Amino acid sequence: MLVRTGGAGVPGLEGVPLLGSLFDLKTDSLGTYERARQRHGDVVRISAGPPGLRAELYCVFSAEGAQRVLASEAANFRKDNAFYQEVRDSFGNGLLTSQDTDYLRQRRLVQPLFTRKRVDAYAGAVTAETEDTLAAWTQARDGIVDVSAEMMHLALRAVSRILFGADVDATVDVVHRCFPVITEYVLRRGYSPANLPRTWPTPGNRRAAVALDELYTVCDGIIARRRGDASGQPAGEDLLTLLAVARSADDGTFDAAELRDQVLVFLLAGHETTATSLAFALHLLGRHPEEQARAREEVRGVLGGGRTPQASDLERLPYLTQVLREAMRLYPAAPVIGRKAVAATEIEGHAVPAGADVILAPWVTHRHPRYWSDPERFDPDRFTPEAEAGRHRYAWFPFGGGPRACIGQHFSMLESVIALAMLLRAYEFEAVDQEIPVSAGITLRAEGPARCRIRRVEV
Incomplete structure (x- = not known):
């Protein structure tokens, strides 16, 4: 691979003639970003695409740079790139994709529904679904489950x-059937140098349109019921009902289209991210029996043999929480974060021009040897309070950071800790597939099964 320096002094990977690093990014974007850091440091420019359609990506791999982009200069780095526009066109203008006054208004309306007290009340739904999963596992063929799919x-x-x-x-x-079609469509268009209009009747456009129509129809029908009957009384006490009645004197309420946008974003971000964290936590424990035994001992000491966990148990399960945080370090559900620079700035001593596409990669920063010794090793003790106190705040940022940090991070941890506690109390896990290939989609994706052999634990 050819290397040159350019782009206002930023070292760069030029790749092959005509197409730059396009194929490297398409086939192994995470590996390409990691190699860029290893060879050229914490700010690297990567060119991709043919002349006239070439993208110039300014990749920032240090914790200090991530803090600058997400927090201290957050107003200068916007969600204006092509990828976010494709997400916006499919999943709507919800909290994940909205900006400026739209975002601030949505955040103010939604924030009361994600207080710690409110989120803790969702624990019952998590325990109920985990119980159903445990019941289904009694019929697991050959005692093996794919923890990624499960x-x-x-x-x-x-x-x-x-x-x-x-x-x-x-x-x-409907979500299980339609989401993969839509996310694949978004990815293909988001990373393509050029796209045909969505209205053209190509096979890909038609498949996506059918999936979107089915998804929108079921959401719109439920939203209509939640918004109440002729008397104006809403039905139900779920989160959608609370969103439907959320209001303030300054921000008004969500209309039906805005409600659908929020629902789709919560579905997208709320299940894929948590599923990734849980799956890789189980798989890592399946490869590390000593850490698994330690986590199970803590769970049984807190919950005993049969008590249903509650939100208040989270603070009594510190090692289990460390396991999850370490799994999120090695396998961050959002492995790549994109922004576009509004004005020229400087990061780590390198000039970043106005209009530049800026890439943060938690996947890379979470493995950076400046912050993590032996970074590929699974070690939950990296997340003791003492260890965290000595580390840069943005050495670990699976939930983003700054003013646009994920509003659902407490919910994600609540769900993950409760579900993992119940699963470990009931079963021992032994990894069958030792290495799981992954790729960067909208979220981190396992490209193969993550099978574990499960054995019932005697209570």
């Missing part, structure tokens, strides 16, 4: 139950 199912059921209440069964099958 955690995706569990997390989707849990977030759908919290969002839709009694309508959970009406939505899960």
Whole structure:
């Protein structure tokens, strides 16, 4: 691979003639970003695409740089790139994609529904869905389960139950069927140098349109019921009902289209991210029996043999929380974060021009040897309070950071700790697939099964 320096002094990977690093990014973007850091440091420019359609990506890999982009200069780095526009066009203008006054208004309306007290009340939905998963595992063929697929199912059921209440069964099958079609479509268009209009009747456009129509229809029907009957009284007590009645003197309420946008974002971000964290936590424990035994001992000491965990148990499960945080370090659900610079600035001594596409990569920063010794090793003790106190705040940022940090991070940890506690109390896990290939989609994606052999634990 050819290397040159350019782009206002930023070292760069030029790649092959005509196309730059386009194929490297398409086939192994995470590996390409990691190699860029290893060879050229914490700010690297990567060119991708043919002349005239070439993208110039300014990749920032240090914790200090991540803090600058997400927090201290957050106003200068916007969600204005092509990828976010594709997400916006499919999943709507919800909290994940909205900006400026739209974002501030949405955040103010939604924030009261994500206080710690409110989120803790969702624990019952998580325990119910985890119990169903445990019951299903008694029929596991050869005692083997694919924890990637199983955690995706569990997390989707849990977030759908919290969002839709009694309508959970009406939505899960549609989401399970339609989301992969839509996310694949978004990825293909988001990373392509040029796209045909969505209205053209190509096979890909037609497949996506059918999936979007089915998804929108089921969401719109449930929203209509939640917004109440002619008397104006809403039905149900789920999160969607609370969103439907959320109001303030300054911000008004969500209309039906805005409600759908929020629902789709919560479905997207609320189940894939948690599923990723849970699946890789189980798989890592399946490869590290000593850490698994230590986590199970803590769980049984807190919950005993049969007590259902509650939100208040989280603070009594510090090692289990460390396991999850270490899994999120090695396998961050959002492995790549994109922004566009509004004005020229400087990061780590390198000039970043106005209009530049800026890439943060938690996948790379979470493995940076400046912050992590032996970074590929699984070690939950990296997240003791003492260890964290000595580390840069943005050496670990699976939930983003700054004013646009994920509003659902407490919910994600609540769901993950409760579900993992119940699963470990009931079963021992032994990894069958030792290495799981992954890729960067909208979220981190396992490109193969993550099978574990499970054995019932005697109570």
